[in-house]
Amino acid sequence: MATGSxxxxxxxxxxxxxxxxxxxxxxxxxxxxxxxWAGFALxxxxxxxxxxxxSGEQFSLFLVLALLGxxxxxxxxxxxxxxxxxxxxxxxxxYAFGVVSINFPDATGITxxxxxxxxxxxxxxxxxxxxxxxxxxxxxxxxxxxLVATMVMNTFMAQTAGSEWTIGEAALGGFxxxxxxxxxxxxxxxxxxxxxVFNSIELFLPAVGAVEVDPFYYLALALLxxxxxxxxxxxxxxxxxxxxxxxxxxxxxxxxxxxxxRVKLLTFTLGGAxxxxxxxxxxxxxxxxxxxxxxxxxxxxxxxxxSVGGRKSLLGAVLATIGIEYFRLxxxxxxxxxxxxxxxxxxxxxxxxxxxxxxxxxxxxxxxxMSEIDDTDAPREVTDS
Amino acid sequence: MVxxxxxxxxxxxxFAFVVLxxxxxxxxxxxxxxxxxxxxxxxxxxxxxTTVSATSLGLPLPLAMAAGVLVTxxxxxxxxxxxxxxFVPNWIGQRTVGRDLVEPxxxxxxxxxxxxxxLSLIMVQGARIRFGNSIDQIATPFGNVAYGEFSYSTxxxxxxxxxxxxxxxVYYVFxxxxxxxxxxxxxxxxxxxxxxxxDTDRTYMLTFGIGSGLAGLTGALFAxxxxxxxxxxxxxxxxxxxxxxxxxxxxxxxxxxxGGVLGAVNATVTNLxxxxxxxxxxxxxxxxxxxxxxxxxxxxxxxRVRTRREEGE
Numbered sequence: 001m002a003t004g005s006x007x008x009x010x011x012x013x014x015x016x017x018x019x020x021x022x023x024x025x026x027x028x029x030x031x032x033x034x035x036x037w038a039g040f041a042l043x044x045x046x047x048x049x050x051x052x053x054x055s056g057e058q059f060s061l062f063l064v065l066a067l068l069g070x071x072x073x074x075x076x077x078x079x080x081x082x083x084x085x086x087x088x089x090x091x092x093x094x095y096a097f098g099v100v101s102i103n104f105p106d107a108t109g110i111t112x113x114x115x116x117x118x119x120x121x122x123x124x125x126x127x128x129x130x131x132x133x134x135x136x137x138x139x140x141x142x143x144x145x146x147l148v149a150t151m152v153m154n155t156f157m158a159q160t161a162g163s164e165w166t167i168g169e170a171a172l173g174g175f176x177x178x179x180x181x182x183x184x185x186x187x188x189x190x191x192x193x194x195x196x197v198f199n200s201i202e203l204f205l206p207a208v209g210a211v212e213v214d215p216f217y218y219l220a221l222a223l224l225x226x227x228x229x230x231x232x233x234x235x236x237x238x239x240x241x242x243x244x245x246x247x248x249x250x251x252x253x254x255x256x257x258x259x260x261x262r263v264k265l266l267t268f269t270l271g272g273a274x275x276x277x278x279x280x281x282x283x284x285x286x287x288x289x290x291x292x293x294x295x296x297x298x299x300x301x302x303x304x305x306x307s308v309g310g311r312k313s314l315l316g317a318v319l320a321t322i323g324i325e326y327f328r329l330x331x332x333x334x335x336x337x338x339x340x341x342x343x344x345x346x347x348x349x350x351x352x353x354x355x356x357x358x359x360x361x362x363x364x365x366x367x368x369x370m371s372e373i374d375d376t377d378a379p380r381e382v383t384d385s
Numbered sequence: 386m387v388x389x390x391x392x393x394x395x396x397x398x399x400f401a402f403v404v405l406x407x408x409x410x411x412x413x414x415x416x417x418x419x420x421x422x423x424x425x426x427x428x429x430x431x432x433x434x435t436t437v438s439a440t441s442l443g444l445p446l447p448l449a450m451a452a453g454v455l456v457t458x459x460x461x462x463x464x465x466x467x468x469x470x471x472f473v474p475n476w477i478g479q480r481t482v483g484r485d486l487v488e489p490x491x492x493x494x495x496x497x498x499x500x501x502x503x504l505s506l507i508m509v510q511g512a513r514i515r516f517g518n519s520i521d522q523i524a525t526p527f528g529n530v531a532y533g534e535f536s537y538s539t540x541x542x543x544x545x546x547x548x549x550x551x552x553x554x555v556y557y558v559f560x561x562x563x564x565x566x567x568x569x570x571x572x573x574x575x576x577x578x579x580x581x582x583x584d585t586d587r588t589y590m591l592t593f594g595i596g597s598g599l600a601g602l603t604g605a606l607f608a609x610x611x612x613x614x615x616x617x618x619x620x621x622x623x624x625x626x627x628x629x630x631x632x633x634x635x636x637x638x639x640x641x642x643x644g645g646v647l648g649a650v651n652a653t654v655t656n657l658x659x660x661x662x663x664x665x666x667x668x669x670x671x672x673x674x675x676x677x678x679x680x681x682x683x684x685x686x687x688x689r690v691r692t693r694r695e696e697g698e
Binding site: 138140143145158311 | 487488494513622669677
């Protein structure tokens, strides 16, 4: 019921808000109703207020990783290219950020390092993508090549301990990784710049008292929201429909005159840029990066987030990343991994389409009042906080 | 001469490693279309079962190895019934709510991957909780062969021989016996096979059991030469997938060929650069190039060349 009525609203509403909503909604995303956007606004408010009650420093990690989850969702969920290589671009982005910022440790240089990280993530994805897609590699072979690429990076970076593996001032550091990455400071040195990490702002709130908030948390949150909304607009655009067509049937899409290889390459490159951005923020947040980001277990994490959340849903990728990572880091003791493994097993066996599409189907299938639709965002609130 | 021998031994070692790592996976992934990320942990089960029966129960090594294989095969059958085919949950579901609860994971690559990753987390951590961070290792049998100033473990030579024998047996079972024909019929077209009277459910179960048993055998054979840690399985996983995929559609033959090619590359580069790291990188890069230029794997390429030649005549 939701889709039918709101499509009408979005179609006829000529106001600015209506047109914006029209761009963000469509069959390729869940959440096309007023109720969804109300819940979305609530969730954003909750996330903005979260550092007042919880630890924004820790939560920012989940927001950064959610970008990595989104990068796989768009590549796999929307274009059908199952990639284990998102962590390659993630790591390349992180290492590039580290190398450039160590060599140019002022605001301009660090801003340039961020751009360099994103650009190198995109370029490495484009190179690997060109090699695979224009070489006629398909399906599971793409998956295996990306997996092997990850292992190559892991093996290679782990042996860069010697002094010959130094780029300018920056030593790659082998298995121990690259410590002492400069603090993230964006802007132009001498003109305007702002340091985002280890620079808590003290706020005084009437009811709560003095609280410290972490500006990096808000940077990560803003980038995540912008990416999520941007990707929603992309997958609901004409180009997004072509991406989905490629996922559903490559040969038929080619018959209709679309350049399947180019679509896959462009999506893969976009995914690489997003993963690179995520890696830059990861390295900036931890002021450190090591070859563990190329390890097999880390490479499987994005696939797990996206599978559990629902691979055909951007929202699923974000929520599952935050939920699983929060759970993974907050449970302690020796049973933690056993519980996580059991959860993954049960989720994937019982809900093969993922959690978010399942919830959304339940909602669409029953006649619910608006107030109840708001309530259905409850699981999300629970996982978030 | 001595260097040549070194190279030959290194080649046999890499070959045995790749082939044994891939043997069980060739069947579970290559034939059944299940990406089993817990493959390394199946090897772990075999290795631990062998070691524990040799050290705690005092069984002689061959018997302990047989126990390792058997335990892993049974374990595989249980995993297949409970998780992969969903037989047990569906049976419970039929009894309680009157419908199937889950769908089988066959040919659902990504889902089988997440499920088996969950399984592998449980198994590694379970092994750590039960056995601690390491257990005592069995001594390597057979001593060494000495040549010039070098010496080489005889047991590792035996491993290479065993891996060749294993390939021959598996090839024979899957191409020359009734059972093998039923398996291949089931994998090619399940419905037709069932219509022709093949018990496909039982075939899936047995095939998965055999694949697991082979993983267990790998674990049993490597038990005397690896350090017994809960994470020992992970070193096999990537090489196993690479070998199976590079091998191509004719799974067993392909694994032998890719084991040969990848083993040769690994041994040569390790020997030239004196670094196992670069040997591994070369192996992985060769795999990437092979997948790019021979998208159907080695056996697919051989098949295509043969067809072209026949058409030419």
